[in-house]
Amino acid sequence: MLKLSRLADYAIVILVKLGEQDGVVTSPALAVITGVPEPTVAKVLKVLSAHGFVLSQRGAKGGYRLARSLADMSVASVIAAVDGQIALTACVGGRECDTGLSCGLCGSWDVINTAIRSTLEGISLESMRPKEACPTVLSQINKLNAPHTVREGA
């Protein structure tokens, strides 16, 4: 599967969504927009803030906004921020393998890692903007656009 973590997935979605709003947006609001649970959104946002992807404003009327344009954020950089270094194996950078495994392939993995990394660096968040959103999902977004529905459960 080689799948990336859900947190990284969320991070990308959140950033793209944040880029579509103007002004600061609170994490509860982003939770509604993205459908991700509020605490998780807050958690992701904190990480993104620490890595300079978003700017935070505390206090009342506070919230988050993008630190720079989506075009200036690569998928690779976001994943690296949330999940750490992008590497397909524990055997990175020519160092010996984790368990002293006598794989003898140490250097070879870097070929793969580099290839993957450069592939991901070539994809900006701007290019992740939805051209054609899933129809089933569109209705949900519209439904949530009513601002006052946020308060229901809280």
Next chain:
Amino acid sequence: MLKLSRLADYAIVILVKLGEQDGVVTSPALAVITGVPEPTVAKVLKVLSAHGFVLSQRGAKGGYRLARSLADMSVASVIAAVDGQIALTACVGGRECDTGLSCGLCGSWDVINTAIRSTLEGISLESMRPKEACPTVLSQINKLNAPHTVREGA
């Protein structure tokens, strides 16, 4: 981190090592060569056999050998065999997202997935052959080449 599973890691190592031997090799022997625990080697080998990467010979004097050349095996195919489909997110093939997440990015992920997959398909196991093995690991391999040390614990 986007790291692939350890099983897939093992599979690649085992295949490369198997390609360096001639004749059939038993899984205990491969365990010694690779440093991976025997039961795990056997497990990986079974999967590889089921997917046609290796040929098995049962009974005494049995063992495994490559079904085809390392050059004819891509990293992508091995990973797919061991771990299943290569995909960076649950949102694959344009289907709607898993939890009805209103990400609205559905189609965009495929760009990434395709890029990763083709990158990995372009790397053959032959190119994973060690040109310069880690020095710390080389000694370990030499030490294990003495055939009778295998019997110790068994």
Next chain:
DNA sequence: CCGAAACAGGACCATTCAGGTCTTTAATTA
């Protein structure tokens, strides 16, 4: 003919780690 060696297949357990929640603190604004 019998026993050992080795693969086949599956069940099973344990550990790890990611995901998610909650609590407290600090800052900002009205």
Next chain:
DNA sequence: TAATTAAAGACCTGAATGGTCCTGTTTCGG
């Protein structure tokens, strides 16, 4: 001063991976 909101971190839970073991079947050697 009170209310709102982000910041930070501790903590719990659950799924999934990794790893082990058991039983059966096949083949070779004595």
